[in-house]
Amino acid sequence: MIKDVTVQINSAVKYKLNGNEFIPKNVDGSKMDTLIYNGRSYVPLRAIADAFKVAVDWDGATSTIILGEREGKGVSLLDLKPRLEDFFYDTEYLVITSDKDALTFHGDTEVVFNFGIDSVSKSKSATKIFVSLEKKFQTLKFYTWTTDNDGKLVIWDTTNKSSIELKRFDIPKNELKEIEVNVGGVDSLLIEFGGYNKTKFVIAEPYLK
Template sequence: MKKMLASAIGLSVLFGASVGVYAGANLEEIKAYLNYDIKVKVNGKTVQLLDEQGNVVTPITYDGSTYLPARAIASSLDVAVDYDAASNSVLFGEKVEGVPLNSTQTFYQAIKDPNQTKYKNKDYQEVIKDTTNNGYNFTLKPGKKYQTLYLQVAAIGSDVQLKFEDDNSRLLKSETVKAEDGLKTIEVNVSGQNEVTVFYKYENDTGVNGIFIPLTTSYYK
């Protein structure tokens, strides 16, 4: 488990002004100080706190307590952070409810034809289905809002090898799905990832190769 250390006692957390428009009645003006002496360490290594745009942010000291920017701390600890405007809440880690992939982005290669969106007699309504290419890829866009990707994948015919890579082409996970696995759920840590590229190819050319990925039941949390 990752641990956060800071050279101050009684640290609290601030999300930052980027969360949206606050209700004026809930705001109270205070006098605080930017504290340039505070250093933050993660697993013994000093880290630079950055905002979503990559700008350096500084801890704030007020009334004997030091406040750290939530987004910067979450990024340093590799924990997803998001803001729910409806409940005025800061969300860390996995969300309570899963968010379907097709509700977060539009997939140009998605299939919605009922004749092709069924797997074992269940209609998944919107899927990525490829039975023509010998290997290809598609891009997911978690936008740094989610902790975990739960991708459902079924192999048609030959076994399918999958690789998940981050924005910098670093491997996040590799997995093999066999035809006898049925619809297999693959879990991938996507915390801090703006985009994830999924590569797939078939282990053997059986003449009936394919991949089936439902976008309605694959989700982020």
């Protein structure tokens, strides 16, 4: 049920977050004023979510606001249409795939994944995956492995055209590694990976919750 109410707008209200000044902002970057209703102060939920780096999204089908992690596995990163970039800019070297041969990890026990990104670039430069999250997700999870002797993987927050390192991983040769990173409050994300002799590097079943 929706009903109309009368509120006041108070632009003089200030905020502090953990002892530091905090300015709630609108989507366009302008200062967000405080609403006063029945003697209480209100700001949009998204402003508070941004302050505490908590994901927030709207499910119109069920009229539900989603805070933090989603139920179940979440959303496939591939559904968000990531942009892939390799030194050679050649899809022969970097592909989104569901090919079981490419997505099978050959260890003491074989593990077969359903979808992922397969990089077989001969470049020593890092391979990059760019994706827009729009601050809707809390956690990124995926599996990875490489045939490189010195595999590296770095997750970056590239919101506002800046680059903030969220987490860095060493990926040992021929070892399956599970990756989990907090991406709450991240608008734009970069996954960067590579090594000295990168012959194969796989990002398998990347999900966002």
